[in-house]
Amino acid sequence: MPELPEVETVRRGLQRNVVGRKILRVEVGRERTVRRTSREALIDGLTGVRITGVGRRGKYLVFDLDSRQKMMIHLRMSGRLIIAKPGATRPAHTHVAMHLASADAATPESELWFVDPRTFGEVVVFDPDEIEKQMPDLARLGLDPLVDEISPEILRRLFKNRRGNLKALLLNQHLIAGIGNIYADEILHRAKLRPDRLPGRLNLSSLAQLHAAMIEVLNNAVQAGGSTLKDTQYVDLEGQTGSFQDEHRVYGRGGMRCETCGKGRILTTRVAGRTTCYCSKCQR
């Protein structure tokens, strides 16, 4: 599932491959992918426009354009962005295809595909001046752990007067943006904190552990190009798999021995409505 490290890996690929290039033509297959506006709005908003930059906030990709608008792409559960040669065979569930002009004499024309079997993802062109109205979810996103400066003290303030447990808070995109189910479990394991702990009862040293684990796990995962699992086949823009799944210590390891403490077993439960894995011994 694309979470912050996977989206950041895709963003870096886009930075290398599409920034500076002009969109010549846009095809939209499934209407559902452009449900926030319409097929016409996407095609009109992108045709003849140059991509001047690609940013990321949480799991949201935001493309700068040389028009007055911006483009947002969210991969949700199963979305993928793929760069390909013009006319190459498209995978099933390719819902949007953008034809990109060559950037210079050395760069051939390309196609940028949005592929998404489960169709939860979306592609939308919006007006940044109307972001509150058109993109309320993006406008109200919380702090990004790798873009914004987060400290244990900031975590304490974010968690103040919150009733939910630690895992629910990590998954809440209005507080901290970019952490999903996999990285929430990995972060909590490295912080040695149980997912069902209540934030009000955390002392500053626990908050410092959580903060350090968050930064470390996310940075290491970006370094590894994200996590590629068996089911969703996450790959980056150029089709490369990630390798952070090899460093997972709890996610998908239910019933196995904890490699960190060597004693505990990894338990699988349900916390905050999500399948949750944690070590019975090292997380307290």
Place this chain on the structure above:
DNA sequence: AACTGTCCCTGCAAGC
């Protein structure tokens, strides 16, 4: 306001 549960959707795996 803040939290929880349900839904959207497809592919895959387990179980009969």
Place this chain on the structure above:
DNA sequence: TGCTTGCAGGGACAGT
């Protein structure tokens, strides 16, 4: 073997 069922999960939405 071939069917059915359940599960995966990000975020919108309804209900509490």
